[in-house]
Amino acid sequence: PxxxxxxxxxxxxxxxxxxxxxxxFYTVNRNFNDIFKELQGVYGSxxxxxxxxxHQGVSFEVGAEGEGTIYLVLPINNAKTLFIGRSYINEGxxxxxxxxKDFIKFTDQKALFNQIMSTFIFRPTI
Numbered sequence: 409p410x411x412x413x414x415x416x417x418x419x420x421x422x423x424x425x426x427x428x429x430x431x432x433f434y435t436v437n438r439n440f441n442d443i444f445k446e447l448q449g450v451y452g453s454x455x456x457x458x459x460x461x462x463h464q465g466v467s468f469e470v471g472a473e474g475e476g477t478i479y480l481v482l483p484i485n486n487a488k489t490l491f492i493g494r495s496y497i498n499e500g501x502x503x504x505x506x507x508x509k510d511f512i513k514f515t516d517q518k519a520l521f522n523q524i525m526s527t528f529i530f531r532p533t534i
Contacts, residue, residue, distance in 0.1 A: 410508055426505070429517045431524065432493040440465065440483035447481065458482070460492075461530050474501025484530070494521045 412426040413419070436443065447455060447468055455466040458480050465482030480492040498514040499505035512520065 409510075410504060426497065426508070426511070427495065428497050428505070428512045429520065430493075430495040431521065432491075432495075434491040434493070435484065436489045436491060437487060438489055439486060440481070440489045443481060443489050460525060460528055463490075463530060465490075471496075474498040480525075492525070 410426045411422055411424060413422040444455075444466060447466065451468045455468055458465055458467045460480065460482055463482045463484075465480060467478060467480050469478045470476050471478075475495075475497045477493045477495045479494075480490075482490045482492070484490050494517075496514060496517050497505060497511075499508075499511060500514060505511045
């Protein structure tokens with residue numbers, strides 16, 4: 409129930425309530441290796457490795473001041489790449505949320521995401 413203004417802090421980006429956890433899925437019509445090279449150029453060569461349903465990819469994070477999004481980037485096939493995003497707010501940094509009713513704590517946000525992703529399955533191409 410807490411007003412949230414997102415990264416920009418501008419009034420136009422404010423909502424009446426906070427979303428403490430959101431998961432998004434995007435497909436990009438580009439080869440994973442091309443995207444991986446670009447990510448290395450921005451985030452360095454030590455991107456964390458992730459594996460989802462046997463597909464190995466990388467992870468990177470965009471955020472500031474206790475909130476942001478963690479992305480998992482995985483190859484679908486030679487021409488498509490999957491981005492999975494998990495937004496977060498860390499109440500340890502953004503103290504406004506420490507006592508907020510029904511707020512999902514940062515450690516629980518991660519555990520919930522991991523539980524959901526443990527059920528994720530890539531469908532075989534027909």
